Amino acid sequence: MTTNRISHKWGMVVDVDRCTGCQSCVVACQAENNIPINTEDVFRQRRAIQWIHVERYWEGEFPDVRARFIPVFCQHCENAPCEPVCPVYATYHNNQGMNVQVYNRCVGTRYCANNCTYNVRFFNYWEPVWPESLRNQLNPDVSMRSRGIMEKCSFNVQRLQKAQRVVEGQQGERLTDEKLKEGNYLPACVQACPTNALVFGDFLDPDSQVSHLKEEHLDGHGRGYKMLEHVGTEPNVIYLKKVDIHAKEVVKGHA
């Protein structure tokens, strides 16, 4: 946020073999990020907002049938298709490897959502409303998005900012993965995930858990892959393949 003397590359490793589809991450995200209540009507209009959501894919027919779950959220692409199409620079890549959305620049063209490979950008079609008493729960660190604004997963940048202010501002040290944990920077979804399917960290820190997982899994010998990587978006999220005792090879899926 405030300085560019350090650089991080925040990212996530998602172990699809651990994910059970339980939706803990989804509600944790809603709570942390002041996401408006998705009413029945909102779902019917296909305008629900879930920065992280669990996609379910069917495969086969009864009785040889499988349902597979995968949590999908902004992949914070290195080469993000959403960024160049924004006429007002509301979405850009910061020096920490994050794709960030600047709400008060956004004019609501929705070009970015149109261009997003992963369908993880959400548009506020309405002014968000909460009953007065429920507003007490809202997170004071996260700004409200008004009607006409695009929003998406931020890797809980508000938690990063807090952590940075403590570690770098106060202690003058580089924000390593170790320091970070002490300073509490984990996105809410990662903190909630009961099976530890989500692992978050700094890919530039060679000692971080994500770096270890990347090393172990991404160089052709492990389970790592990036979603739709042939498109060339270079995501900062690595998925680890689902293990299936019946697998022959890669299968196709559809929502």
Added chain:
Amino acid sequence: MGITRRQFLKWSGVSAVGAVAFNGCLIPEQELQIESPVFLPEDLVNGIDNWYATLCRMDPEGCGIIIRVVEGRAKKVEGNPDYPINQGKHHARSEAGLQALYHPDRISEPLAREGDAHVPISWDEARRRIVDRMAGMSDRSKFLLVTQPLRGHQALLASEFVKAYGGRSMAYETLEQVTLRRSILEVFGQERLPVFDIQACKYLLSFGADFLSTWVSPVKYSRGYGELRQGSSRRGLHVQVDPRFSMTAANADEWVPVKPGGEGVLAMSMAYVIMRDGLGDQAAADALTGGGGHEALSAFSPDSQQVRDATGVEAGRIKELAHAFADPRNRPVMAIGGGSAGAHTSGLFNLRAIYSLNVLVGSVNTPGGIQFNPPPPLPELSTTDVMAMGVPASYREWKEMDRPQVLMIRGVNPVHGLPADANFRAAVEGAEFVVAFSSFMDETTAMADLVLPEHTYLEDWGDDVPDPGPGYQVIGFQQPVVSPFHAGTRGFADELMALGRALGLDLDSRLGLANVTDPTMEDLLKSGAEKLWEVDRGSVRASSFDGFWNGVLQRGGWWDTGTVDNSGIRNISPLDTAWPDISISDAPGGRAFNLVPFVSNSIGDGHLAHLPWLQATPDPITTIVWHTWVEMNTRTAEEMGLSKGDMVVVTAEGNRTVEAPVYPHPAVPPDTVSMPIGQGHTAFGQYAEGVGVNTLSLLAGLTDSSTGALAWAATRVRVVKSNLSIDIPRFEGNQFAEEADEQAIIKITKPE
């Protein structure tokens, strides 16, 4: 990954020692550089947030949580990384506790019935009316207290109150775990639920237990499950025997769609094969069959037509399962069962057969198998009376209960949850005086003469002895993390103690609080904590009681990892080798289907239907939100001319009907339909009312022949197409999606 213990200690601030700020109002040293106008440093003044450890009461599991509090308002629920049950993790349901606290429809002051309406009254007046009624009762056994299953000091208090007054109490749980508890008692001799060590297990066979979603202790099990899958170099396997393709079944390596009710026969058949083929523990086999060996189980041979009819599973498949379960290379193995497997007229038979498989292969008191929980550290919390408060009454008990004259209901909604045949509504109507402690005007509360608004758990004191525990002694402490949001609410326990005094029950001295003036729940907890302090062992030890008390509140509880129960099974109880009575209720007309109701992953059995986050949380399998639906096999639906969203009339015995939309998917057995429970509220606040239908209203009220528990999976229904169709609200299709050529979204690989 997660929050470390050290970090958590750094955060924890408790009321008694003053709040410790995690982050102050500081502005970092700036370098000379161009700032984005988005981050104007002078604007960045953070509030101070405090983190308090307490307990989640949204589910019976009882997770330890920490709450972020900013300016006196609770902002976020996180798992308590120290707490042995959930170790820093939590479920979606825990998160939504904040919405219960700040719910717009919370009852904020006591209400009394006047005609058809409820009007506000004062607490003094409310208590006076209760005392008038209760003091003057000629037959005090006609007083009935109905609560959710209680544990810890709340159970002690309620039990003493009822005993001192001379009344009765019953615990209510919608799909009560009566059969599970009885089977654990009969197979293992354990009154407490055991530890299922999923983490270290390498071959997990689950019959009907949706343990990753809602069954017993899902956060703990999910945590273990992640480790079973990828925690060590050898990936554990999971086989789910289930008539429904639940979220848990979807995660299994193998799903065995069994015929509803046939789970026990399948387990017996596996036991037969294991014994016949000389696998498993010979001594255990002899004990289980009274020396008869596999011959004693010959009725359950997988080759018999009767077994195939009851289970719908081929003989070869049963033999494969039996061999895999008994294969030493697969060890440690474990069989668990519950949910729909125990919800039949043969429920106890089923679960006994399933859990006995562990005995047969030596998976009891071993890592990766079934381990026992020691009794709570304070003897007064494990007396028969106190333990009884934690055991829900069976459906038969509800049906046959003596009608109360004065009924006090706390935090449960049996009018919605009990099938109509239990006549609970009539019992409420028939009672002379009904008091409801409740935060919301649900169906049961709406019938009360007096409504007493309770604090939510985030505003109140409490404790918990988790059942099942983690394998050692634990007492979790619940402290108020915010001051009461409404001035007119009170704690249930505090009010019960005050009532005891007003009735002259001598409750205080029964609870050992005679030397305290007007004691409250906090005093009762402190007196318990003082005894814990005196034992001087476990996770928190201190030189002074104050230090100890602050310590247990900071860490969310006390536990002693050294108190492991390694006793194992004392006496192996023999299997019931007679063929079970599997009855199914049926109805005429239309195409017949087995109905498998299930507990919702988000709103549970319906007690969380009032929370918008949970209503809006997609069901894992169908992604449906804000509704009740009928899951049907895609091909069956095609045959019936049904497509997604077509409304069908579902009819059960006794002409009970509900109408709901069909959601066809490929993973439903062709002769089965399944429906989530928990919706169809006529009262319960703006987010629950009018949403979906009450699936439980279809049930005919068959019970397990031994335990009297509701056989909620023993229903056959008839399904007829209606001429309506709706757009089912769901997440699926929220975004435009097309099949990706070549590149799958989810890539799969064979295990190494």
